[in-house]
Amino acid sequence: MRIRAHPIIDFKKRAELPFYFQKKKLVGEDGDTIASALHATGVRTLTTSLKYESPRGFFCGIGKCSSCLMRVNGVPNVRTCIAPLKEGILVEMQEKLAELPDAEFFGEPKKTIDVDVLIVGAGPAGLCAAIESATQGASVLIVDENQCVGGQLVKQTHKFFGSKQEHAGTRGIDIAKELENDLRRLECEGKIQVMTDATVIGCYENDKKHRFGVVERHEYKSRLYDVRCDAVILACGAMENMLLFPGNDLPGVYGAGAVQTLMNVYGVKPGERVLMVGAGNVGLIVSYQLLQAGIAVDRVVEAAPFIGGYNVHAAKLRRCGVLIQTSHSIKEVCGEKKVEGAVVVRLDENWKPIKDSEEYIKCDTICLAVGLTPSTRLLSQIGVNLEFIPEAGGYVAPHDGAMQTSVKGVYVAGDASGIEEASTAMIEGKIAGLASAILLGRSKNKKLLAQYREELAQLRAGPFGEKPRIAKEKIAKLAEAHHA
Amino acid sequence: MREYEKTGILSTKELQVPSKKQLEKGVAILECVQEIPCNPCVDSCPVHAISMKDINAPPVNDFEKCIGCTKCVGVCPGLAIFVVKVKDDKAWVTLPYEFITVPKVGDSVQALDRTGTVRSKALVKKIVKHGKTMVVTIEVESSLAMDIRNIRV
Numbered sequence: 001m002r003i004r005a006h007p008i009i010d011f012k013k014r015a016e017l018p019f020y021f022q023k024k025k026l027v028g029e030d031g032d033t034i035a036s037a038l039h040a041t042g043v044r045t046l047t048t049s050l051k052y053e054s055p056r057g058f059f060c061g062i063g064k065c066s067s068c069l070m071r072v073n074g075v076p077n078v079r080t081c082i083a084p085l086k087e088g089i090l091v092e093m094q095e096k097l098a099e100l101p102d103a104e105f106f107g108e109p110k111k112t113i114d115v116d117v118l119i120v121g122a123g124p125a126g127l128c129a130a131i132e133s134a135t136q137g138a139s140v141l142i143v144d145e146n147q148c149v150g151g152q153l154v155k156q157t158h159k160f161f162g163s164k165q166e167h168a169g170t171r172g173i174d175i176a177k178e179l180e181n182d183l184r185r186l187e188c189e190g191k192i193q194v195m196t197d198a199t200v201i202g203c204y205e206n207d208k209k210h211r212f213g214v215v216e217r218h219e220y221k222s223r224l225y226d227v228r229c230d231a232v233i234l235a236c237g238a239m240e241n242m243l244l245f246p247g248n249d250l251p252g253v254y255g256a257g258a259v260q261t262l263m264n265v266y267g268v269k270p271g272e273r274v275l276m277v278g279a280g281n282v283g284l285i286v287s288y289q290l291l292q293a294g295i296a297v298d299r300v301v302e303a304a305p306f307i308g309g310y311n312v313h314a315a316k317l318r319r320c321g322v323l324i325q326t327s328h329s330i331k332e333v334c335g336e337k338k339v340e341g342a343v344v345v346r347l348d349e350n351w352k353p354i355k356d357s358e359e360y361i362k363c364d365t366i367c368l369a370v371g372l373t374p375s376t377r378l379l380s381q382i383g384v385n386l387e388f389i390p391e392a393g394g395y396v397a398p399h400d401g402a403m404q405t406s407v408k409g410v411y412v413a414g415d416a417s418g419i420e421e422a423s424t425a426m427i428e429g430k431i432a433g434l435a436s437a438i439l440l441g442r443s444k445n446k447k448l449l450a451q452y453r454e455e456l457a458q459l460r461a462g463p464f465g466e467k468p469r470i471a472k473e474k475i476a477k478l479a480e481a482h483h484a
Numbered sequence: 485m486r487e488y489e490k491t492g493i494l495s496t497k498e499l500q501v502p503s504k505k506q507l508e509k510g511v512a513i514l515e516c517v518q519e520i521p522c523n524p525c526v527d528s529c530p531v532h533a534i535s536m537k538d539i540n541a542p543p544v545n546d547f548e549k550c551i552g553c554t555k556c557v558g559v560c561p562g563l564a565i566f567v568v569k570v571k572d573d574k575a576w577v578t579l580p581y582e583f584i585t586v587p588k589v590g591d592s593v594q595a596l597d598r599t600g601t602v603r604s605k606a607l608v609k610k611i612v613k614h615g616k617t618m619v620v621t622i623e624v625e626s627s628l629a630m631d632i633r634n635i636r637v
Contacts, residue, residue, distance in 0.1 A: 005584045008616045159561035161522035163539055169524035169561055171616075279492075294584055306489040311518050312562030314492030319634040321600025324492045423521075462519040462540030 001040045002029075003267045003293050008157040008171070011267040017087045034080035034091055035061070035068050036266035044251040044338060046070055046080060050096050055337045057251030061258025062152070063145050064239040064375065067249075070094055075101065081258075084147055084197075086219065110224040115141045115193070117436050118212060118229040120200045120378060123151020124422045125414025125429035126235035127179040132433030133233075134191040136443035141193045141227060142183070143200055143214055149183060150176030151237060152257065153422060155264040157292070158285055161310075165455060166423040173264075175422075200227075203382045210382075210409060231409040231436040234379055235429060238372040238393065238415035243277065247333030247342075256286040256369035263293045271365030275342050276300040277330050283369030284313035284324075290367075291320055298363050301328040301344050303351060310464070330366065331358060339364050372419045384410055387478050391471035392418030398478035401453060402435035403428055406482050411436055418475065420468045427456045488517075493598050496630055502547045502568075507629065510552030510569030510576070514543050515633075516562055528559040554578045554621075558614025567621075568629050575629035576609060581618040585637040587611065595624050596634040603628055606635060 003011055015030040021038060028037025035046060035058050045055040046068050058068035063082035072078040073089055076098030080091070117133045119126050122144035130142040148154065156172020167175045186192040198216040205211070210232050214225040240255030242248065252271060254262075256278070259270045274295060276287045279302035287297045300317065305327045307314050314324055327347045334341040346357035373394040380386055385406035386395045396418050397405040404411050411432040414425035431452045437443040460469045488494050494515055502511045512534070514525070519540045526534050526543060533549035534556060536542065554567045557580055567578040577595075587593055587608045595606035606622035613619070624632050 007582045007584055161520060161561050163521070163523055164527065168522060169559055292583060306485055307492055310520050310562065311488055311492065311494065312516055312520075312564040314488075315494060315515065315598065316563055318492045319596055319598050319600050321596070326490050458539055459521045461538070462521055464518070464520055465540075 001042060001269045003263060003269055005294070006267075007292055009173070009264060009267070017085055019085060019087065019089045019091060021091045022093065028085045030085075032085040032266055034070065034072065034078070034083050034085050034089075036262060036268050037085045038080070038091070039262060039270070040266075040268045046251075047093055048096070049249065053096075054249055055251055056249055058254070059242070059258060060240055060255050061261040069098075071098060082146055110226050112226045112228065113141055113193070115139045115227070115229050116231065116440050116442065117141075117433075118143070118200075118210070118227055118232045119235060120232065121151065121235035121237055121414070121416070122146075122149035122183075122194075122196070123235060123237050123414060123425070124153055124175070124179070125416075125425040125432075126151065126233070127183055128426045128429030129233045129235060129411075129413055129433035129436075130192055131179065131182045131186060132430045133437050134186045136434060136437035136445070138437045138440055138442045140186075140191065141195065141229070143195045143198050145197070145199050147197055149180055149194065149196060153179075155257075155260045156422070157264050157289055160423060162423040162459060166426060166459070172422065200378060203378070230440050231411065233403075233411040233413055233429075233432045233436060234416055235413045235425075235432075236375040236378060236416045238374050238419055240368065241371045241373055243330070243368050243370050245330055245332050247335065247339075250333055250335055250339050251337070252335070252339030252364055253333060253366045253368065256282050256367040259365070259367050260286050260289060263295070264289065269293065269295055271339075271363075272296060273298055273363040274365040274367055275330065275344070275361055275363045276367045276369060278302060278369030278371075279304075279307045279309055279314065279324055279326065280369060280371070281309035281313060283367070284309040284317060286367060286369060287322060288313065288316050288320075291317075291322070297322050298361050299323040299325055299344075301330060302326045303329040303347055305349070329353075333366060334360070339366055342366055372415060374416050374419060376416060379405065379410070379412065379416070382407060382410055385482055387475075389418070389471050389474050391467045392475065396471075396475065398475050398482060400479045400483070401431075401476070402438075402449065403432035404435060404439075406479070409436075409439065418468060418471045421459075424456060424459055424468065427452055427459070431456070500545060500547070501630070504570075506547040506550075507568060507570040510567055511547045511550040512545055512552065512554075512556055513566045513568055513630075514545050515564045515566065516560070517542055520562075522561060524559045524561060525556045525565060528556045530555060554612070554619055558612070558617045558619045563617075566633060570626045570629050573626050575624050575626040576621055577606075577624060577629065577632050578610075578619060578621040579633060579635070581620045581635065582616065583637070586618070587620060587635065587637045591637065593622065594636040595622060595628065595632045596636060597628075597631045598633050600634070602636070603632060606632065608635075
C-alpha cells in the first residue's frame with residue numbers, strides 16, 4: 001500500500017517505527033501519522049459510530065472532522081489523522097464515549113506570550129500574512145495544528161496557475177518550501193515565533209488586548225499558553241463537504257483532499273480503484289494525481305450538466321482514458337464493512353435520478369469532491385458577525401477591503417473568509433498581514449495595500465472568478481452596512 | 485453549452501489550426517480555450533509569439549513568429565501545450581508527460597488521442613526534462629498530427 005515510485009515526489013524509504021494496534025505489533029515509518037501508518041498496513045477502520053457501531057474510517061484527513069478518534073497511550077479522542085506516529089505507542093479503538101483522563105499539563109504553569117499579531121493557521125494565507133506582517137515590523141506568533149507548516153500546499157503536486165507574483169508554474173509543494181524558507185528566516189531574526197502541533201482553543205475576555213488560549217502538544221501531553229495580541233488573523237482554512245447517500249460512512253469513503261494528503265504527503269495508497277464524485281478542480285486534479293500514484297480511477301461523476309473545473313484539467317484525464325460523466329451522481333455505496341463498489345445514476349434536467357439508469361461500479365475507494373465549508377468556529381466564538389453566503393461556501397465573516405471583520409483587530413484570510421483558490425488566499429494573507437501592521441502603526445504603506453487589492457481583482461476578473469467575485473461583493477456590502 | 489464543457493474533450497474546431505506550411509516548420513498548439521487566470525506561457529516564449537490581452541484571456545499563438553522551440557510545453561501548468569511538426573508522411577508531436585513509467589529515446593510506445601483511445605504506435609525521438617515534467621517528442625503518421633496528445637509507456 002506504500003507508494004515507492006512517483007513521477008513528482010521522491011518517496012524515500014524512512015526509518016521503521018514499530019507500534020501496537022489492538023495489542024498487535026505493526027510497523028509504520030518515521031514521518032507517518034497514526035492513521036497513515038494504519039492505512040499502509042491495510043487497516044482502514046479506525047472507529048465505530050456512536051449509535052449503531054458502524055465501522056468508520058477517516059474522512060477529512062486533516063484534523064477537521066471526528067471520524068478518526070482513537071485511544072493512544074491511554075488518552076482517548078486523539079485525532080489520528082494528524083497525530084504523529086511514535087515508536088512503541090499503543091493505539092486502540094476506543095469505546096463509544098471515551099472518558100477523558102485528568103488533563104496533564106506537564107505540571108508546569110501556563111506561559112504568557114505577548115505579541116502584536118497572532119496568526120491562526122499556517123497555510124498559504126496564514127504564511128503570507130505572517131511574512132508580510134513581520135516584514136512590516138510587527139511581532140508575530142503563528143500557530144498551526146499540523147506537524148509542519150504549509151497547510152494544504154504540502155499535497156499540491158501540480159503546478160499553480162496565475163502570474164509570476166503568485167508563483168505561477170511552480171508546484172504547490174515547492175511554493176510551501178519557498179514560503180517556509182521566508183518564514184524560518186524571519187524566525188531566525190526573532191521577528192516571528194512559529195508553533196506547530198498546537199491548537200488555538202478559544203478566546204478569552206480581556207480589557208485591552210485580544211486574548212487566546214493555545215495548547216501545544218508534546219508526545220500526547222500538552223502545554224498551555226496564554227497569548228495576548230493586538231490583532232489576530234484567522235486563516236483556518238476549510239473542511240470538505242459530505243454528501244448524503246446510503247453507505248457514505250463506510251471506511252473507504254473519503255474527502256478527495258484526504259486522499260490527496262494520504263498519497264502525496266505520506267506516500268500511502270488509499271485503495272486500488274477509485275470513483276471520484278465531483279468534476280470541479282479538486283475532483284479533476286486529485287483524479288489525475290491518483291493516476292500519477294499508480295491508482296486506477298474508474299470514472300468521475302458530476303451531478304451538474306457541465307464540468308465545473310478547468311477544461312485543461314479535464315482534458316488531462318480524458319486523454320488518459322478516464323471517463324467524466326456529467327449529469328451523473330452516486331446513488332449508493334455497496335459493501336458490508338468496507339467499500340466494495342458503488343451504484344451511479346444518471347440525472348435529468350431537474351437533477352432527479354432517471355429510472356433504470358443505474359450502473360454498478362466495482363471499486364474500493366470513493367472520493368467526494370463536492371465543495372468546501374469555511375472553518376469559522378473561532379470567529380464565531382470571538383463574536384464576529386457571521387452571515388450565510390452560498391457563493392462563499394457557507395457562513396463567513398463579512399470583512400472590509402483590508403480583510404478586517406466586524407471586530408476591530410480581527411482579520412480573516414484564505415478559505416476561512418470564503419472558498420477560493422490558493423493563489424487568492426496568498427494575496428488575501430498579504431493584505432491582512434499588511435493591514436494589521438498598518439493598524440498597529442508599524443507600517444504606513446497603503447500604496448502596497450492598493451497594489452495587492454488590484455492583483456486580487458485581476459485574478460477574479462475571469463468567468464471562473466465569478467462565484468468568489470459575487471461572494472466578495474456580498475461580503476463587502478454586508479461589512480459596509482455593519483459599519484454604518 | 486459547448487460540447488467540451490460536458491465531455492472534457494476539445495475538438496480542433498475550438499483550436500487555432502496552423503497552415504500546412506506552418507506545420508512544416510513546427511509550431512505550438514495551445515489547447516487552452518477558457519478564460520483562466522494564468523500566463524506562464526507568455527513569459528516562456530523567447531520570440532514573443534504567444535500573447536494574451538489580459539491574464540484571464542486565452543493565449544494566442546502567432547504561428548508566423550513561433551519557432552516550435554517547445555519551451556512552453558514544459559512550462560504550461562495545465563499541460564495543455566503541444567508542438568506539432570509535419571513533413572511528408574511523418575509527424576512529430578512534442579507533449580508533456582508526468583507518469584511513473586519512463587520512456588526512453590528509441591522506445592516504441594502507444595499513441596493516444598484526446599479521448600484516451602490508442603490510435604497507433606509511436607517512436608520516442610527526444611526527451612527533455614523540465615523540472616519533474618518530461619517533454620517527450622514522438623514520431624507518428626502525419627494524418628494523426630492533430631489527434632495524438634498522449635502516450636502510454
